[in-house]
Amino acid sequence: MMIYLYFFFLGTAIGSFLNVLIDRLPKDKSIMGRSHCDYCKRKLSAIDLIPIFSFLFLNGKCRKCKKKLSWQYPGIEVLTGVVFILVYFFVIPVKTGIYLINNAWIPAFAGMTGGGLGMTGGGLGMTGGWLGMTRGGLGMTGGLLGITGGGFEVVLELVGIIIPLGIASILIVIFFTDVKYKIIPDQMQISLFIFSFFFFLIEEGSQLSFQTIVARIVAGIVVMLPILIIYLFTRGKGMGFGDVKLAFNMGILLGLKSGLLALYFGFIFGALYGIILIILKLKKMKSKVAFGPFLILGILIITLLRVPIYDMLLRIYGI
Numbered sequence: 001m002m003i004y005l006y007f008f009f010l011g012t013a014i015g016s017f018l019n020v021l022i023d024r025l026p027k028d029k030s031i032m033g034r035s036h037c038d039y040c041k042r043k044l045s046a047i048d049l050i051p052i053f054s055f056l057f058l059n060g061k062c063r064k065c066k067k068k069l070s071w072q073y074p075g076i077e078v079l080t081g082v083v084f085i086l087v088y089f090f091v092i093p094v095k096t097g098i099y100l101i102n103n104a105w106i107p108a109f110a111g112m113t114g115g116g117l118g119m120t121g122g123g124l125g126m127t128g129g130w131l132g133m134t135r136g137g138l139g140m141t142g143g144l145l146g147i148t149g150g151g152f153e154v155v156l157e158l159v160g161i162i163i164p165l166g167i168a169s170i171l172i173v174i175f176f177t178d179v180k181y182k183i184i185p186d187q188m189q190i191s192l193f194i195f196s197f198f199f200f201l202i203e204e205g206s207q208l209s210f211q212t213i214v215a216r217i218v219a220g221i222v223v224m225l226p227i228l229i230i231y232l233f234t235r236g237k238g239m240g241f242g243d244v245k246l247a248f249n250m251g252i253l254l255g256l257k258s259g260l261l262a263l264y265f266g267f268i269f270g271a272l273y274g275i276i277l278i279i280l281k282l283k284k285m286k287s288k289v290a291f292g293p294f295l296i297l298g299i300l301i302i303t304l305l306r307v308p309i310y311d312m313l314l315r316i317y318g319i
């Protein structure tokens with residue numbers, strides 16, 4: 001229980017930084033420097049920056065001009081907290097090398113052999129370190145780096161936690177910059193690519209080879225293709241080039257099968273949303289809708305429901 005609270009509060013703290021990214025990156029403003037009130041430009045003091053509580057304490061109003069502050073601020077903070085719990089629950093146990101096989105948690109990480117990382121051999125002790133988790137350890141056989149103590153494994157475990165949380169944070173920023181400003185900042189695309197690639201390295205572990213890297217890049221291209229084709233045929237009116245880049249990153253992050261499934265769910269969500277808007281007569285058939293958020297919802301669905309979706313595909317189509 002404590003660990004969930006820990007991830008929730010970590011998420012709210014990161015979330016308040018994500019608010020800054022969401023509002024400043026699309027306007028090319030510096031992300032450094034204190035936040036200020038949208039109306040009277042008063043710089044927020046340290047106590048105003050405490051996630052959620054400051055909003056509740058100030059009753060959602062600026063301390064000086066008493067104008068109502070946007071619900072975006074506490075909203076994103078709470079959302080990031082919840083997303084961090086989900087990442088802890090759904091992503092981290094799998095991706096740090098403990099695979100669910102026959103309903104038993106089996107420590108299966110045989111050490112990183114990725115040449116790029118300069119590590120060969122050496123098992124990973126899954127002792128959780130600072131998080132106080134024990135998931136069963138693997139004997140250390142000594143790594144190339146000659147580090148046999150606990151430091152190395154804790155560093156890798158930390159990386160295995162930070163990278164998925166980083167990806168979740170980037171996706172939250174992309175979701176809201178696209179909804180609010182119809183822009184996906186390139187800084188976020190590049191970060192997503194780098195984080196996704198590292199995530200892939202961790203996921204592959206000892207399976208990593210030149211072939212798997214090439215296969216993953218091909219996955220990015222294949223997942224990107226449908227969006228690229230729509231982009232080219234509609235001359236950028238149906239989808240922006242940001243959506244093309246995001247789809248490529250989805251393939252890098254999820255691989256071919258999950259990437260295509262996420263894309264499929266993205267189209268379904270986009271279509272449903274479009275139908276609802278047309279029924280409610282809120283938008284005309286041709287008006288532009290940000291598509292990035294639907295791709296991200298697709299990623300969310302495949303992350304949460306990967307196991308049942310894969311089971312269903314296997315039973316129905318045998319793939």
Ligand SMILES: [Zn+2]
Nearest residue numbers: 037040062065
């Ligand atoms: Zn103010």
